[in-house]
Amino acid sequence: MKVLVCVKQTFDTEAKIELKDGKISDAGINLIINPYDEVAVEGGIQLKEKGIAKEVVVVSAGSDKAMDAIRTALAMGADRGILVKQDTAADEYARACALAEVIKGESPDIVLAGHVAADDGSSQVPTRIAEILGFPHVNVITAVEIAGGKATCTSEADGGTQVTEVSLPAVISSQVSWNEPRYPSMKGIMAAKKKPVSTVDAAAVANKVAIVSVALPPSKQAGIKIEDEPAVVGAKLADWMLNTVKVEVK
Secondary structure, eight states: OOOEEEEEEEEEETOEEEEEEEEEEEOOOOOOHHHHHHHHHHHHHHHHTSSOOEEEEEEEEEEEHHHHHHHHHHHTOOOOEEEOOOOOOHHHHHHHHHHHHHHHHHOOSSSESSSSSSTTTTHHHHHHHHHHOOEEEEEEEEEEETTTTTEEEEEEEETEEEEEEEESSEEEEEOOOGGOOOOOOHHHHHTTSSSSSSEEOOOOOOOOOOOOOOOOOOOOOOOOOOOOOOHHHHHHHHHHHHSSOOOOOO
């Protein structure tokens, strides 16, 4: 059984985001594997350790910098990687098309990914990949069992859990509570340098969405504090609401 894991390179979640000319500046920013995708990588490796999977392939779409994310996944224990060269401005549709094209060529039994990216939070790519490939898709899984050509997935649901069984091949996107990703060992880091990573050009697909500009939310204004006798405070508060912030009274 072959497991393919889609990973995205994102900003370090502790990084301070700065904007320049309406765009997010990556100057001096540490780039990491999307934490949700890191959980998916760990899940794929565990399937191999259990003898369920024979190969774990990691694929990432982006610039040459994304090679670092792939090497990290290889150091964790994945077997080989594929870098899909694509403009980082590609939207979710174009990225899903590029990844789906590579996945078709690999013919994996399971496609794993985090259910969302920590940077844009769009949570679209795994679902789009499943739609393009015609695969069933189970989202936000916290556990999975593979047997008899089927995947039985436990997922988060409102007020409880949901158990879903799908036939393979399938796309399965994970919640962070699925597992605890391992840290790459020094031995793993050294071994990752020798593991094969192929590079392919992304399928030529036009974006459906264009980001015009990005802006930070306005800074919070200082609040006001009213101190007096209760009756006076009530009157002052009502006056402030009516005449300063212009609360509409119906």
